[in-house]
Amino acid sequence: MTPDLEGWMPARIHVDGGQPRVDWCHMGGQRFTDPFFDETIERRLRHPFALLFRHQTSMNALVARQAKKPGLPVRGLVFHMSRCGSTLVAQLLAALPRHIVLSEAGPVDTVLRAHQYVPGVTDTQRIEWLRAVVGALGQQRHPEEHAVFLKLDAWHVLELPLLQRAFPGVPWMFLYRDPVEVMASHQNHRGAHMLPGLLNPAHLGLEPGQIEGMPLDEYGARVLAAICDAGLQGYRARTAPARLMDYRQLQPEGLRVLTELFALELTAEDTPRLRDVLERNAKNPVLPFEDDTEEKARRVTSHGRALAEQWGRPIHDALETERLRGDVVP
Incomplete structure (x- = not known):
């Protein structure tokens, strides 16, 4: 069963058994204001809840979530x-x-280079995964966004x-x-x-x-x-x-x-x-x-x-x- 991921963001994507897996971090109201994406994730992981409680899903679960909650539009x-x-x-x-600004986000890089380490991945799949990752990271968590x-x-x-x-x-x-x-x-x-x-x-x-x-x-x-x-x-x-x-x-x-x-x-x-x-x-x-x-x-x-x-x-x-x-x- 896919967990309730409201308030969670894909912090890292890694390959396990030739398939991408998504590690999620609970972000709460934390905005991406640091110079780099990883700095915001590291800062969030200093919070006990985010550090102790994690979720991991398949890439298919991320894609399915994007279909239901596509996130805010990409403007630049x-x-x-x-x-x-x-x-x-x-x-x-x-x-x-x-604005939600994703600065050199690791999950985006992993998806863009997926064809180097996921057997048989196509450009169509990479595009689908990319939209799903950005859609998850681009969820509106503040009214002004x-x-x-x-x-x-x-x-x-x-x-x-x-x-x-x-x-x-x-x-x-x-x-x-x-x-x-x-x-x-x-x-x-x-x-x-x-x-x-x-x-x-x-x-x-x-x-x-x-x-x-x-x-x-x-x-x-x-x-x-x-x-x-x-x-x-x-x-x-x-x-x-x-x-x-x-x-x-x-x-x-x-x-x-x-x-x-x-x-x-x-x-x-x-x-x-x-x-x-x-x-x-x-x-x-x-x-x-x-x-x-x-x-x-x-x-x-x-x-x-x-x-x-x-x-x-x-x-x-x-x-x-x-x-x-x-x-x-x-």
Whole structure:
């Protein structure tokens, strides 16, 4: 018998015996306001009830629940290159209580990569599972909530066509940054996608054998280039309102772009909330915002700079060309 899941959210999806299983966490009234989804889940699990009482169901049970309770509509998708300001975008959207913002949610990533470890899964199944996960995470738990926004992991732009099939017509944006600065950030602390094993080599235009023995910085530069190229090609072939945004736009123009693209209707109460977010470090809101552009340019190694220029610069420049054309709608 499927348990009563009112107030519960899918916190984690794992594979058991070749089939996905859903671990649920009781969220109560906890909103997703932390920079990342997992931080909110970890904070919730400090509560005795959420820690001691758990539910686990099949994916079929999650899909059946979505048919009865589909959740709030998805109003925007945020794709990004990584280390380029997307967390600030998510925090701006989450500052408005009427939004549910799912920032790099683990269950979403698991479903998008299900074809890598669930035998025989089809794109149709992944779309069904994705809608079910987002529908469960996007349940209205506060009267003012009326929309869901997904801030995806950097590598999810490689699945842009599938995400557009799952959420047709939903506006989206792709954020990027000078590839030298992004390379500097990853040289200091590499993201999971910058290490071989997470991504299918075919998504990067590589054969499995090509990765063996490839230096990490070269692999990372090629990953960043593939991510940016997916964003560029998706923008050129867009079938929904879309925007490209460079990191340098965020402070002066980010709020205007978000308002236009996602049709946000701001109130007088929203202005101080959003101004406060812009003044703080998005990943560590207790600290003030500081522009680290010059620091990153100094910190990158000469080899890392050369690789970023070789693999990333041509696509970065192409993204800039498209952005400066100023198109908003297809």
